[in-house]
Amino acid sequence: MRIGYPCKNLTLENAYSSTFRLKSFSETRFNETVKNNLCYLLKILGFNKKNNILFFRISSDIIPFASHPICQTDWSHAFKTELNEIGDFIKKNNMRVSMHPDQFVVLNSTSEKVIENSIRELQYHSKVLESMTLPTDAKIQIHIGGVYGDKNMAKEKFINSFNKLEGYLKERIIIENDDRSYSLKDCLDVHSETGTPIVFDTFHHECLNHNETMQEALFCSASTWKHSLDGNPIIDYSSQSIGERKGKHAKTIDKNHFIALHKELKKFIQKGSTDLDVMLEIKDKEASALLSLALTK
DNA sequence: AGTTGTCAAGCTAGT
């Protein structure tokens, strides 16, 4: 079981993907920023390797404005050396990475323009992973999208949009159950029409479920992954930030809550034929990842 | 140097 954290490292200095305002866009600014971001990504991966953290989510900001028309740079060519070096490091060390495009990626939107933008954004994410020559277990995780007052129609819309995507995108995209609209069951409905693997988010499942047992939920979601192509099923983990509104992610790992979940995961792994990789969506990033490794040794 | 308004993009639920 690999443990990971998202997007940035709080121990290392400046170890996040910096960006800038669209108004400040220039070729120079773009190149400087990308060079820096790639350099810090490699540093983060180095830190992770030393600490046995073998899973990491790459920030969508790594190439700023990559899917915007203003960006005309062939960055995958210009930074081929750096991108290859990162990809080689990941592969050499049995690491895994994923990406999670932000809320603007909505494949079932009622606006064609939004869908077009979403596809461009997905193409960009895929290009990052392709440029690192990573296999298709390096996934791009999205939500199903809006409901628009009719969930069945909205699901159909997602299925339609998804099935029209190019094959190289379909191979990378995975769908995540969310905390308010689309439950695991909804994701399974979509999966049956698209074949998209489901990344099971245990915290969202606590917020929105159909009373499945944890073992049932793990079995259903893990069954949507084709091991040779997709790698280990991914689990997103977090817990409720106490005293804050429902769905807000915890600032730091809740030890007992995590240990209980970890037991369930272990139980599932032992009786099943598959391992799992766990992404910790917790605000304090690598601190919780390190703690979780210590707790489960 | 420190503070604060704003940022490419969507949608939902809570206030």
Place this chain on the structure above:
DNA sequence: ACTAGCTTGACAACT
């Protein structure tokens, strides 16, 4: 009507 939240507050203009 407005805002917090989402994978993540940081950039940039102002005081």
